[in-house]
Amino acid sequence: MKLTLTEEQEMLKKTARGFLADKCSKKFIKQMEESETGYSRELWQEMAELGWMGLAFPEKYGGGDMSFLDLAVLLEEMGRACLPGPFFSTVVLGGLTILDLGSEEQKQEYLPKLIRGEKVFTLALTEPGYNTYDASSTTVEATPGGGSYTIKGTKLFVSDAHIADYLLCIARTKPKNEITMFLADAKNPRINCTILKTIAGDKLCEVVFDQLSVPGVSILGQLDRGWSAVQMIIQRAAVGKCCEMVGNIQRVLEMTVDYAKERKQFDRSIGSFQVIQHYCADMATDVDSARFSTYQAAWMLSEGLPCTKEVAIAKAWIGEASQRVFALAHQIHGAIGVTIEHDLHYYTRRAKAAEIAFGDASFYREVVAREMGL
Amino acid sequence: MDFSFTEEQNKFRQEVRNFLEEEIKKGYWEPACDAWVQGFDPEFTKRVAQRGWIGLTWPKEYGGEERSHVDRLILTEEMLRYGAPAACHWFGDRQVGGAILSFGSEELKKEFLPRIVKGGAYFGLGMSEPGAGSDLASLQTKAVEDGDYYVISGQKTWASCASFAQYFDVYVRTDPEAPRHRGISEFIVDAQAPGLSRIPMTDITSTEAWNDIFFDNVRVHKRYLVGEKNRGFYQVLHQLDYERSGMERLMGNYPLFDAIIQFAKENKLSQEPIIRSKLAQLQIEFEVGRLLIYRVALVMGEGRAPNWESAMSKAYSTEFEKHLAGVAMEILGPYGQLMSGSKLAPLRGMASHSYLGSKGYSLQAGTTEILKNILAVRGLGLPSS
Numbered sequence: 001m002k003l004t005l006t007e008e009q010e011m012l013k014k015t016a017r018g019f020l021a022d023k024c025s026k027k028f029i030k031q032m033e034e035s036e037t038g039y040s041r042e043l044w045q046e047m048a049e050l051g052w053m054g055l056a057f058p059e060k061y062g063g064g065d066m067s068f069l070d071l072a073v074l075l076e077e078m079g080r081a082c083l084p085g086p087f088f089s090t091v092v093l094g095g096l097t098i099l100d101l102g103s104e105e106q107k108q109e110y111l112p113k114l115i116r117g118e119k120v121f122t123l124a125l126t127e128p129g130y131n132t133y134d135a136s137s138t139t140v141e142a143t144p145g146g147g148s149y150t151i152k153g154t155k156l157f158v159s160d161a162h163i164a165d166y167l168l169c170i171a172r173t174k175p176k177n178e179i180t181m182f183l184a185d186a187k188n189p190r191i192n193c194t195i196l197k198t199i200a201g202d203k204l205c206e207v208v209f210d211q212l213s214v215p216g217v218s219i220l221g222q223l224d225r226g227w228s229a230v231q232m233i234i235q236r237a238a239v240g241k242c243c244e245m246v247g248n249i250q251r252v253l254e255m256t257v258d259y260a261k262e263r264k265q266f267d268r269s270i271g272s273f274q275v276i277q278h279y280c281a282d283m284a285t286d287v288d289s290a291r292f293s294t295y296q297a298a299w300m301l302s303e304g305l306p307c308t309k310e311v312a313i314a315k316a317w318i319g320e321a322s323q324r325v326f327a328l329a330h331q332i333h334g335a336i337g338v339t340i341e342h343d344l345h346y347y348t349r350r351a352k353a354a355e356i357a358f359g360d361a362s363f364y365r366e367v368v369a370r371e372m373g374l
Numbered sequence: 375m376d377f378s379f380t381e382e383q384n385k386f387r388q389e390v391r392n393f394l395e396e397e398i399k400k401g402y403w404e405p406a407c408d409a410w411v412q413g414f415d416p417e418f419t420k421r422v423a424q425r426g427w428i429g430l431t432w433p434k435e436y437g438g439e440e441r442s443h444v445d446r447l448i449l450t451e452e453m454l455r456y457g458a459p460a461a462c463h464w465f466g467d468r469q470v471g472g473a474i475l476s477f478g479s480e481e482l483k484k485e486f487l488p489r490i491v492k493g494g495a496y497f498g499l500g501m502s503e504p505g506a507g508s509d510l511a512s513l514q515t516k517a518v519e520d521g522d523y524y525v526i527s528g529q530k531t532w533a534s535c536a537s538f539a540q541y542f543d544v545y546v547r548t549d550p551e552a553p554r555h556r557g558i559s560e561f562i563v564d565a566q567a568p569g570l571s572r573i574p575m576t577d578i579t580s581t582e583a584w585n586d587i588f589f590d591n592v593r594v595h596k597r598y599l600v601g602e603k604n605r606g607f608y609q610v611l612h613q614l615d616y617e618r619s620g621m622e623r624l625m626g627n628y629p630l631f632d633a634i635i636q637f638a639k640e641n642k643l644s645q646e647p648i649i650r651s652k653l654a655q656l657q658i659e660f661e662v663g664r665l666l667i668y669r670v671a672l673v674m675g676e677g678r679a680p681n682w683e684s685a686m687s688k689a690y691s692t693e694f695e696k697h698l699a700g701v702a703m704e705i706l707g708p709y710g711q712l713m714s715g716s717k718l719a720p721l722r723g724m725a726s727h728s729y730l731g732s733k734g735y736s737l738q739a740g741t742t743e744i745l746k747n748i749l750a751v752r753g754l755g756l757p758s759s
Contacts, residue, residue: 001444002376003669069375257754272757277750278743284754285666285686292665296377303378313658368654372635374644 003292009073016074019050020081026343032084033201037163039085048117053091057099061111068096068236069302072243072295079244079354080251082346084202086120086160092240093159094121097168097233101181101221110166110183119165122186123233124155124207133234133359135179135227140209142171142180147216149173151182151209161186161205162193168220169209170230178224184214200353235308238315238358239301242294245318245354246287249325252347253287256280256329263334270332279328286321293317309371316364319355326351383448390452393425398456405457407627407728410450412581413459414538416493422460423493428467432475436483437491443674447621447667454625455632461535466490466497468620470543473560473613477601482562486541498539500530500563500587501610508744510545511554511607515589517546517561522596524548524561526589532738536572536585539565543613544589545606558606562598569593578730617739618684619670624663624691626735627698627728631656633721634702643705652701656694663691682753685745692735692742699728 057063140153260271300307432438489495515528549557577583703710714723
């Protein structure tokens, strides 16, 4: 057992933190939130040059041959920096899924472009009223005909779909009514994208497939047997979100402790008051416990071990731990923390979005219950 | 990072489990909550000692096995999982032996460590006093030098395992003129020494949980001074870090956890969404706490005394234990109130016992409030209040 990072991971962490401190200021984040695209092409390219997109992909596709655990370290730093843009969609939802399920031909075609930063990917999974991540709720349909499929229906909360080059779409395939994954050209005019205005200022979209025709070769993985792959994607995405949240709440703890040291009332720093100290102690406990349970899940995933329960524990725990962290962070920061003058809101808003994404605490408590044999 | 155990560690865990299951099968004892601190069974302690499982991390020259702190955590985790009666050796093994090892003279190490390892020396603690709880440095029990001896007078309280203890690890004031943190010393005192008397105290569960210990001019030879004279306060802080470090803070009432899950399954209660959710939440809290405690063992493995880390894990874990007892009571409904021995008492009365007993968990070995102070000041660098 070892709970520390390797030297290589420490290096990656340090490089990422330095780079993002330099490139991803709060002013930049604000601009991105207000912009139509939500990301900077220039920064995206620089990230690709640093090898970030390719980090966890094999060398033969141009990747860095590192592990999911290494990627977890990078995601933590991105969460810490509140980095806007389609990295998560492209790499965690798109690229790693193609790596898992794609034919060699598909991998050769898509992964090098992704790794070089040329193409943006995302996943169209959730649907209106669909919040249980359950196969039976999928209503988007793909009907075969003449060697191709026609996709029809609406997907919701699709991250970065408005700028994506490719969409991984989960659909119910006729005639069996089973689940299949398709890799579609996102720029096709039969795909209509509406950006939703979200709490985090990220770009979640409504995506309407209006009789989109895709060739049979665009099936990713097996026809009619896509749901187990979807579960894998959800699991990995949940852990990825946990990693971002760990970075987020760690930074919030640090900001809050710093503020408690600096802010003076009654002629002393408020951090010398026991009630504030105990709030901070509670925050630190939530942050550390979230970190360990997250990294346990990331490590198991990285090692290819079965980890349904551990992933569920990590996501359920951090969902509630982060709520407690933010309640206290805001209380300690006082009124300045609820203004847009202060940086805290960037973290608060993103943490809430991440908590909701890919299963919240209630969802995963039920998973844990099943794993306990209840 | 690596969250796995080595093959040897997995084998060791299995070996401990086999041993404990065999013990239960033979009817030597029944799994019980709080058995680590209230289950006195000298024969069990002997059998554990025969396996080399006391003083597991200590140097071989004193009878130890020089195994890692993670190994010891595996051992104690299993003892707690099975609710084994390990109280005779727990304090010596967990902290007094370690204190002697860290601060004691060679003579003291040779006298006590091999005996603890063999399961032949039981320890209790003489720290708190009626007027000195969280503010331990205000303790008044004093020791006055008299030739080769110190003469101790005063009163200690909340001494766990005291009826069975053969020795007490006692903190007393040796320099009343010095600033209060700098006038305290640590002694090992024979429980049979003339002038020492004990009066049992009954806790809220009707169990004898502690003793008051009275010192009426108890003479202790100088060689039983542990470490440096007047450095006792710093030594006790070190020892407390270890006292808080273990799995007993999370698993003190673990037999109840197993039992209530089983009960919910058997009675189909686990199909009710609210109960499913509550039990799953407990499982989540348990597993998270376990990681915080393994972190502490890894800190110790690096040769550091765990400080704010064990404050964190203990403060967290005792909340889990209380939460567990509360949920168990809720699931059992009106039957939950039935005490052990009553007609119809479910789960051998463990829920009511634990509901009451767990109130003390967040008080002993440092209140949660003191632990959060430590975490805030030493861990986060906030200014002292």
